Amino acid sequence: MNALTEWLMKSKLRIILIGLLIPSIPLLMLAGFIYLRLADDMSQLLKSKIAMIVTNVEDRIESGLARDLAVGQTFATRPHLLTMIEQGDLDWMNRHLQHLIENMEHMDRVTIVNTKGIQLANYPFTHETIGMDFSGRDYFGGVTKHWSPYVSDFFLRTAEPMRYVFSISVPLIKEGVPLGILNMQPKADYFDRLLEGTIVPDGHIIIVDSKGYLVYSSFAGDEILDPIDLSALPVVQKLMQGQSGLEETIDAETNVPVFTSYRPVGDYGWGIIVDVPTRVVMAPLAGIITWMAAVTLLLLLAGGFFGYRWSLMLESEKNFAANLHQKTAELIVKNNQLTQMNEETERLNQQLADASMAKTSFLANVSHELRTPMNSIIGFSQILEDGFAGELNEKQKEYVGYIQSSGTHLLSLINDILDLSKVEAGKMVLEPGRFPVRNALEEAAAQFMDRCREQNIQLKIDLEPQADLELEADERKFKQVLLNLLSNAIKFSPDGGLVSVTASLTIKKAVGLSMPEEGSALADREFIEIAVSDTGIGISLEDQSKLFKPFSRLESACCKNYEGTGLGLALTKRLVELHHGQIWVKSEFGQGSIFTFILPLKQAG
Structure with a gap:
């Protein structure tokens, strides 16, 4: 040690150089190792993501072609x-x-x-x-x-x-x-439609035909007017031979390194190419590189300073080792935390997906299991009310009436939940048939006549001559929509109010809230339009956005006094949409409401 000290003391430059070299060499090696390890991990992650994108693109194209072939075969x-x-x-x-x-x-x-x-x-x-x-x-x-x-x-x-x-x-x-x-x-934007929502980070998607000509590029816009021959590219040649893979290549146009994933599309002879610049891997590492460079610079300055002060060199080396160990431990801890956060995010996402799938099944199963005991409760309460089990006194009749009305309300809620879960699960099947619109309106209105007389509410049906015809739809579900709308209209109307049902024939009415453009797919179709209006409390603009959501009830103070499940309008909307129709509301608070829905006269084959 004395000989080394004597040698160092011969030149201040030697002390500075040794002071710089001692911390810099291991630190730079560690930084290089960490950088290469992170870069490799990020590279593998990006490659996996690109491969998933290629698979997704292939699935979308094959599904779109299969769907169009099926429509063509049916036609x-x-x-x-x-x-x-x-x-x-x-x-x-x-x-x-x-x-x-x-x-x-x-x-x-x-x-x-x-x-x-x-x-x-x-x-x-x-x-x-x-x-x-x-x-x-x-x-x-x-x-x-x-x-x-x-x-x-x-x-x-x-x-x-x-x-x-x-x-x-x-x-x-x-x-x-x-x-x-x-x-x-197909139209020029056929692939844009199929690949809508597909995101390639800083990259692009290319599709070539069996001869190696460019037929789609996410950079090229909607149309490729002139064939562009890409058959000379090695990746395209591999596609033409039916090969698939993922390579690191040089982009022929930008001359920058890219990750290129390629795969044939089914048996059509086409090929998919997804290019993503390799610099995308570096982007997440920029902050780490900056931080490591700053730490390195500070430590080098400290090493030079302590090297110049040779008497403190040993202490400087000790502090440097401790500091280096601490920074390395922090990097490892942060890396572990990031890994745990990613795993937790993936687990939560999977739980959300599982919960969403289980929700519909749970609602359907629970609702189905509840219907049997509820039917028994309602049936036996009816037996008690009718006196088959012995004469009841007035108090007992009152209590049995409570059981009967509450059971009926709960059964209605269960039925609504069951129907709604069937629709959301895609298991609700229409049973279309032809029936007179007039009969359906009158039968639905007849169920509320006693209730209207009790509240002195006037119930009117206005059927225009053009709408006095037969409708092709599921009659039971059509009446269910009418009953839900009439029930709400009467429930929210004051004594002495007016509830009107208007039916008319609408031509050139698109499935939406506005008229279609000339030549659009639904421009020449005919629809039956049913409007149910009331003179009730009305609905505020902010509450209207919640109307058709399940279990959603209006928050206005005046609405909280009215009984309801929050399912009727949600189910109504889905039943209308099952018929390829549309429902909407027009209302002002305190001015009543008009609920309107339209259905095509004939259901699509």
Whole structure:
């Protein structure tokens, strides 16, 4: 030690250098190790996320194509359409195609060709292509090979507007005899619709066809007008060979390192590529790097200072070791805390998902189990009230009446919960049939006549002549909607009030609160519109947003005196929506309310 001290004392620069080197070497090594470890962990996490994104994109594309093929196959079985194809009726074929376009808003163009590839009809209608031979198109050969549905490869459409498109095609077969092919061409934003909500951090999604041409890029907007050949890229070549994987490559356009995940799309020959810059891995580490650099700088300055003061060098080394150990322990603790927080977040998210799934099942099971004892309570209380178990005195009759009314109210609540849980679980099935609107309105109103007489409430039904017709819907659920709305209207109306039910026929009424645009999918449909109005207490604007939520009751002081479960309007809304309808309210506090709902005259097939 004395020899070393003597050697150091020969030059102040030696003392400073040793003082700097002693703390800097282990600290820089530790910092490098921590940085590399964190960078590797973040890199693996990002790779896993990119792989999940690619899988999600593939699932969305395959699901969208399968859904559209199913719709096309259903449409292709229309008996009237097949008859019109046999008869060569262009007008009727175009009407059917127009209806298909109106119900598939993501489709740009649909055509029908016969078994020889000659175009018979198209929509939007273009006279120039009628009679043209399309037997050379990929979709024609793909369908006619086995007369089965087929998704074609991409091709440059020559008709205006020119763009790179593909076809979704299904055979038109009547009684086992092929009549032709229904060919659907999606709109330019087809993939944008399928991938809506898919987030790629600082990266982008690319889709190529079987020949390696670019058909979609999240950077390119809605349309790719001219084919862009990417087949020379190594990743695209692997896709064309049916391979999938995840690699670190250099982006050909930006020349920056990226993580590239790629995967074929089913059996269609297409490929998905997701690129994310590797710098995304560095972003979360920026704060750690800054902090470590600051600590390193401070320790280097301290080492130089204590090195210059050689007499304090040993103490300086001791303090440095203690300080280094403390900082390392803090890093480990923070890393462990972060890991625990992530695990806890994942656990809570899973619990929330499990709770949401269990809620509906629980409500349905509990409601079902409660109905049997409640029916017994109501039945036996009715027996007591009717005197079958012996004559009751007035007090006993009063108490039995309380049991009867409370049991009936509780059974109604149980039934509402059961119905609501069925709707939320997707198990509520409509049983559509045809019935007169007038009969349904009068039968619903008849159930409240005694109650209206007791409260001196006038109940009016106004059925416009155009609405005096038969409606195709689930009659029981239609009446349930009417009963819920009438019950609320009468309950919140004062003695001597007025409750009105108005029925009218509405044309060009979209399922929503506003009129549709011309040419929209629902523009030419007819709806029955039912409005239930009252002269009751009304609803404030802030309370209206809560009306159709389960277990939600109005908070106004005047509303708390009225009995209710908070389920009636929520169930009513879901029953209307099951019929592809819409319900809304117009009300002012103190001015009464008007609840209006619309249903299509015919349910979609």
